[in-house]
Amino acid sequence: MPSSKKLAHFLSSAALCTAGVAVLGFGMSTDWAEAVLDCAPIDSGEFSGSSSLQIGLFNGTETKIACPRIDKLGVKVPVFDRLAKLGSAPVILHTLVVILLALALLGSAGSILVTLYNSFSNPYQTYMGPVGLYTCSGLSVCVASLALILYVSNAYLGEMFQTLVKADEANVKLKDPQITLQVGFFLLIPYISVNLLAILVVYLYVHAAYTRRKEQEKPTEDAPKEIMMY
Known part of the structure; x- marks a missing residue:
């Protein structure tokens, strides 16, 4: 029967991983982001319109x-469909972000199974x-961190929002995107944190168990050679 200390550590780690799955799933x-871009017809230099996504x-x-x-209010935006229309770097980066997050969820599921089994x-x-x-959990942390970096790069450097607008209306010019990251993006931070904490909780138990085992072996190692011969 496992000790209460072992149960507490491994079940706590499993609970943290489960919380991470819930956070990332939500x-x-x-x-993930919103943006406002100044807009003008392609044959005009006056940016009197705007697109908000x-x-x-x-x-x-x-x-x-x-x-x-023409004004259009509350138009639905299928992100992958629009990005794929122009087939440029933004759709590749966005696809990578989603794949990495799916891998993070898979890693978290593996962490839950391992910690429950070890309990x-x-x-x-x-x-x-x-x-x-x-x-x-290390895999989940790494791929989630990479997804975070790629999403920021795509939004700010990859012109993802410009691509989303132009995929629906090609005859426009856009400038001055004002991008604000939203809650979905920021939830990656607590997700990464709980996975690191899940690793720490188990590591503390393993380290304590290793230290205790070494201390139990120490009297034998320190015994006089004359005694050890008998």
Whole structure:
């Protein structure tokens, strides 16, 4: 029967990983960014219109005011469909972000299974031991961090919002995008944090168990050689 200390550490780690899945799952379903861009007809130099977008990973909405000439309110934005129309770097980066987040969820699922298994078993010398948790949660942290970087790069440097607007209306000029990251993006930070904490909780238990085992072996190692001969 596992000790209460071991149960507490591994079940706490499993709970943290489960919380991370819930946080990331919600984050992937809500808005990630909004942007307002000045807009003008392609044959005009007067930027009197605007396009406002609020998007998640998969869908969003757009409001166009005189962009280029007709107002459109609350138009649905299928993010992948629009980005794919122009087939440029933004759709590649956005696809990578979604794939990385899916891998993060898969890693978290692996972490939950490993920690629950370790709560009632003792497979320390196999990949299903603590090293399995370190691997799965470490993978989740790395890919989520990379997704965060790629999304920011796509939004600010990759002209993702300009691509979304021009995919629906090619005859416009755009400038001065004002981009604001939303809750879905920022939920990556607590997701990364809880996975790091899940690793720390198990590491503290493993380190304490290792230290205790070494202390138990110490009297034998320190015994006089004369005694050890008998």
